[in-house]
Amino acid sequence: MEYKDYYAMLGVEPTATQDEIKRAYRKLARRYHPDVSKEPDAEARFKDVAEAYVALKDEEKRAAYDDVGARYKRGQEFTPPPGWDSGFEYSGGEADFEQDLDRSDFFESLFGARHAQSRGAARMAGGDHHAKVQIDLLDVYRGGRRTITLRTPQADASGHVRLQERQLDVNIPKGIRSGQHLRLAGQGGPGFGDAPAGDLYLEIEITPHPLFRVVDRDVYLDLPVAPWEAALGASVALPTPDGRVQLSVPPGSSAGRKLRLKGKGLPSTPPGDLYAVLSIVVPPADSDKAKDAYREMAKTFSGFAPRRSLEA
Known part of the structure; x- marks a missing residue:
C-alpha cells in the first residue's frame, strides 16, 4: 500500500501545533463537505482530510505516526512495522467523526480494526x-x-x-x-x-592515530632508521600500543622492508600482527664536517649505482 502524508493532506508542516492542525482541518472540512461542496472529488477529499485529522489530533496517534513516518516518504510503498498492534477506538468530539467514514488501508494498518468496540492503546515496538x-x-x-x-x-x-x-x-x-x-x-x-x-x-x-595505521586486524608503523642502522643492523626502541619494545633491524635492510611482531596487532582470535615499515632517514649535510663525511662516503662507494634499475 502507499504511504500517506497526513500533514500534506491538511496543508500543514510536520512542526505544526495541535491548534494549527485543528484550524487547517476545519477550513478544509468546510470546503470539501459533501453537503455543501460542488467540487467533483469533494467526498474523497473530505474523507482524506477527516482521516488525516483523526491521525494527528490525538497526541499519542500523532507520535506513533511520526515515528513510522521517519522511515517513509509520500508515495512510497508502505509495510506496517514489525510489532505493531492495532487497537485505537475511533472517537472524538467532532461531529464529523460520528459518521462511519471508511478509513484507508494505510490508516487501518496503523490504528486498528475498522469498528473497534473498546478503547485501546496503540502498541508498537520502538524503532531502532x-x-x-x-x-x-x-x-x-x-x-x-x-x-x-x-x-x-x-x-x-x-x-x-x-x-x-x-x-x-x-x-x-x-x-x-x-x-x-x-x-x-x-x-x-x-x-x-x-x-x-x-x-x-x-x-x-x-580514530586515526598519528603513529599507527590499522588494516583489518593488523597494525602498521613507519619506523625511521639511519643509513648505518639499515646497513649494519641495530636494536631500536619501537613504540607499540602496548608500550615500547626492542626491535632488531637486520643488517642490509632497505627502505620499505616490513619487520613483523607476531601477535602485537589488534586483539582477536587469532590476534593480528604489528608491522614496522622501515624508512631510511639521511642526515643533513649542514656543516663542513658533515659534508666531508659525505664526500668520503662517495669515495668509499664509488662503484655504487643507485639508479641502475632505471637504465633498462
Whole structure:
C-alpha cells in the first residue's frame, strides 16, 4: 500500500501545533463537505482530510505516526512495522467523526480494526536507532568503559520528534574493529502502549592515530632508521600500543622492508600482527664536517649505482 502524508493532506508542516492542525482541518472540512461542496472529488477529499485529522489530533496517534513516518516518504510503498498492534477506538468530539467514514488501508494498518468496540492503546515496538561512535586505538587494545553523548530523536509531549542529547555508559569490548556494531538493547526509540523500546546500534570507528595505521586486524608503523642502522643492523626502541619494545633491524635492510611482531596487532582470535615499515632517514649535510663525511662516503662507494634499475 502507499504511504500517506497526513500533514500534506491538511496543508500543514510536520512542526505544526495541535491548534494549527485543528484550524487547517476545519477550513478544509468546510470546503470539501459533501453537503455543501460542488467540487467533483469533494467526498474523497473530505474523507482524506477527516482521516488525516483523526491521525494527528490525538497526541499519542500523532507520535506513533511520526515515528513510522521517519522511515517513509509520500508515495512510497508502505509495510506496517514489525510489532505493531492495532487497537485505537475511533472517537472524538467532532461531529464529523460520528459518521462511519471508511478509513484507508494505510490508516487501518496503523490504528486498528475498522469498528473497534473498546478503547485501546496503540502498541508498537520502538524503532531502532543507529549512531557512529569514535574510539581510540588504545580502547581496542585494552577495552574499557566510555561515556558517550548522542543526539537521538525523541517524541516530545506534543508528538513532535526532536533531537535531544543524552549520555550513555558503553562497554567497549577488547579487540573491536571499525565497522563493527555494538547493540544496546532497549536504548532505541520508545515503544508505544506497553511495547518494548527499540535498540541502539553503535557503529564503531577507530580514530586515526598519528603513529599507527590499522588494516583489518593488523597494525602498521613507519619506523625511521639511519643509513648505518639499515646497513649494519641495530636494536631500536619501537613504540607499540602496548608500550615500547626492542626491535632488531637486520643488517642490509632497505627502505620499505616490513619487520613483523607476531601477535602485537589488534586483539582477536587469532590476534593480528604489528608491522614496522622501515624508512631510511639521511642526515643533513649542514656543516663542513658533515659534508666531508659525505664526500668520503662517495669515495668509499664509488662503484655504487643507485639508479641502475632505471637504465633498462
